[in-house]
Amino acid sequence: MALTFEFDPSFTPDLRDGITALWADVTNAGGAVGFVPPVTPEEVRPDLLKHLAAMERGTVRLLVGRDEDGAVVATAFLTLNEHRLMKHWLWLYTVMVHPRLQGQGCGRDLMAAAADAARSIEGIEAIRLTCRGGTGNDRFYAGCGYKEVGRVPDAIRLAPGDDREDIIMLLPLGAAATP
Numbered sequence: 689m690a691l692t693f694e695f696d697p698s699f700t701p702d703l704r705d706g707i708t709a710l711w712a713d714v715t716n717a718g719g720a721v722g723f724v725p726p727v728t729p730e731e732v733r734p735d736l737l738k739h740l741a742a743m744e745r746g747t748v749r750l751l752v753g754r755d756e757d758g759a760v761v762a763t764a765f766l767t768l769n770e771h772r773l774m775k776h777w778l779w780l781y782t783v784m785v786h787p788r789l790q791g792q793g794c795g796r797d798l799m800a801a802a803a804d805a806a807r808s809i810e811g812i813e814a815i816r817l818t819c820r821g822g823t824g825n826d827r828f829y830a831g832c833g834y835k836e837v838g839r840v841p842d843a844i845r846l847a848p849g850d851d852r853e854d855i856i857m858l859l860p861l862g863a864a865a866t867p
Contacts, residue, residue, distance in 0.1 A: 691753040691762055691794055693801040695808070699740060703752065706760030708732050710784055717787035720820035724846050739765055739782070751805050753785070753798055761786040762794060764802045768809070777814040777858075778806060799832040807861055814860045820844050821853030834859045 697703060708729040715723040715732070722735060742748035747770060753762025767779040780802055785795045806812050817834070819825040821844070826836060834857040843854035 689755060689789060689792055689794065691755060691789075691797055693751060693753050693762075693798070695751050695801075695805040696749055697752050699743065699750070703760065704733075704736065704740075705729070707752075707763055708736055710760050710763060710786055711736065711782070713787060714784045719784065719787070720823045720825060721782055721784055742767070749805065749809070751798070751802055753794065753801070755789075761789055762798045764798060764805075766802065766806060766809070766815075776811055777816055778809070778812055780806075780815050780817040783817070795828060796832060799829070803833075803859060803861065812861065814858055816856065816858050819855050819857065821855055826855045826857065829857050832859070 711721060711723075711732040712727050712729045714721050715727045716725045718725065723732065739748055739750070743750060747768050749766040749768070751764045751766065752760055755761045762785045764783045765781040767781055769775050769778060783795075783798065783802070785798055803815065806815050815834075816837075817829065819829060821839070830836065836855060837858045838856040840854040840856070842851035844852040846852065
C-alpha cells in the first residue's frame with residue numbers, strides 16, 4: 689500500500705485524534721513508542737500535547753503518513769536541536785506505522801520521507817534516533833541506512849527487572865543536506 693506523506697500538516701482535531709489513536713494502537717501491538725501496553729488514546733494525549741507545544745515553538749516538525757482513505761497511519765516527529773553546537777543534526781522521535789501495515793514496506797517509506805523532510809531543513813546534515821533494545825528495531829533502522837553509534841545498558845525500564853538498552857543510531861544525510 690502506498691502512503692501519502694505530508695510534512696508540517698495543519699494540526700486539526702482530526703489529526704490530533706488520528707495520531708493519538710495510532711499511538712495507542714502501535715503501543716498495544718507491542719511497539720516501542722514510549723509506553724508499555726495497555727494504553728488508551730486518553731493516556732497518550734498528554735505526550736502528543738507536549739509535541740504540539742514544541743511544534744508551536746518551532747522546535748518540532750511533524751511528518752504524517754495517510755492511507756488511501758486519508759486516515760493517519762504513520763508519523764515521525766523531527767526535533768531540532770536548540771544547542772548552538774548541535775544545530776546541524778536533528779532527532780527523530782515517535783516513529784510509528786499502524787500495525788496492520790507493518791511488513792508491507794510502509795516503515796521504509798516513512799523513513800525515506802523523514803530523511804527527505806530533514807534534507808529540506810536548512811543546515812541539517814544528519815538524523816539521530818534512539819530505539820529500545822530487544823525489539824529488533826535496530827535491525828530495521830540499519831536496513832534504512834542508519835548506523836549504530838552507541839548503546840546505554842539498562843537505560844529503559846519497562847518494569848522492575850525488565851531493563852533494556854537504549855540504542856543510538858545516526859543517518860548522515862550527505863551533500864544533499866544543504867539545499
